[in-house]
Amino acid sequence: MLTVICQTPRELRAEERPRPTPGPDEVLLRVKRVGVCGTDLHIFTGDQPYLAYPRVMGHELSGIVESAPAKSGLRAGDAAFVMPYLSCGRCIACRQGKTNCCVNIQVLGVHRDGAFTEYLCVPSAFVHKAEGVSLDQAAMVEFLSIGAHAVRRGTVHAGQRVLVVGAGPIGMAAAIFSRQQGAAVTTLDTRRDRLDFCDRHLRVDSTVQIGDDDEARLSALTGGEFFDVVFDATGNARAMERGFKFVAHGGTYVMVSVVRDAITFSDPEFHKRETTLLGSRNATMQDFETVLSAMRAGGVPTDALNTHRMPLARVPDEFATLLDPSQGVVKAIVEC
Known part of the structure; x- marks a missing residue:
């Protein structure tokens, strides 16, 4: 063979x-x-x-x-x-x-x-x-399940503002299942083509391209409050560290990425927000079933x-x- x-x-x-x-x-x-x-x-x-x-x-x-x-x-x-x-x-x-x-x-x-x-x-x-x-x-069930698992880890629910950092396949999966939970989803990425894909095919609520004004634009989208749940799907240590500042007070940060590096963050900023920090690894059969059901319903x-x-x-x-x-x-x- x-x-x-x-x-x-x-x-x-x-x-x-x-x-x-x-x-x-x-x-x-x-x-x-x-x-x-x-x-x-x-x-x-x-x-x-x-x-x-x-x-x-x-x-x-x-x-x-x-x-x-x-x-x-x-x-x-x-x-x-x-x-x-x-x-x-x-x-x-x-x-x-x-x-x-x-x-x-x-x-x-x-x-x-x-x-x-x-x-x-x-x-x-x-x-x-x-x-x-x-x-x-x-x-395609497996990679979508990673996103579904991350969304379940982050307990995303209707009415929340969600930021997905990194609009590759895993980030797209997190966006798909966050929207299915009724959240308003913003995607952040360096690549305009990926953001356009999210807008056209995933119907996300907004997209922001990484650049000098991205933090200001994210702030404006949320009235200065930033996001209830932030997902990192970049695979980039610096981006993972930067993502902490986009979490709203009382919010949740879910790291789906894995990198070789150590990740550091500002403890005062972390504590004043009472941030919930979560790792999200792989998926379970519950997540696979979530994806299969969504596929059969035409939702992916x-x-x-x-x-x-x-x-x-x-x-x-x-x-x-x-x-x-x-x-x-x-x-x-x-x-x-």
């Missing part, structure tokens, strides 16, 4: 590997679609803090079941999506239902080889029927979000083009 490996940063190699043999509690999937995530781009550029090379990337996937244990409820031919955060079920986080931050978590495409391949074995507990959605949509513009496609065989040659801002990539899908 064809498999694409990230050997070292910026070095992708295609090779033939034997088709895997599933264990007694594993599903053998014929991979059909793989979404390219910011995590994959960071792996490619060498900026992913949880990874050792070489690695087969890819954790946003859908496919067709080739074989499955009888007790799984899956049958050959079923369309399926994968929960790529393989949790242990035993640790302190899992015992609280917080499988997204399992102590022993193994994320496909990060801690263990992922879906840039034609066949993949996955423990049956993490494979689910993709009912009422297309294979393309099923491969998946056709617009999927801006680019490429076959698996072309990934070594074409993957680097996804880093080029002029390409206007929002979500690229690899076809296997």
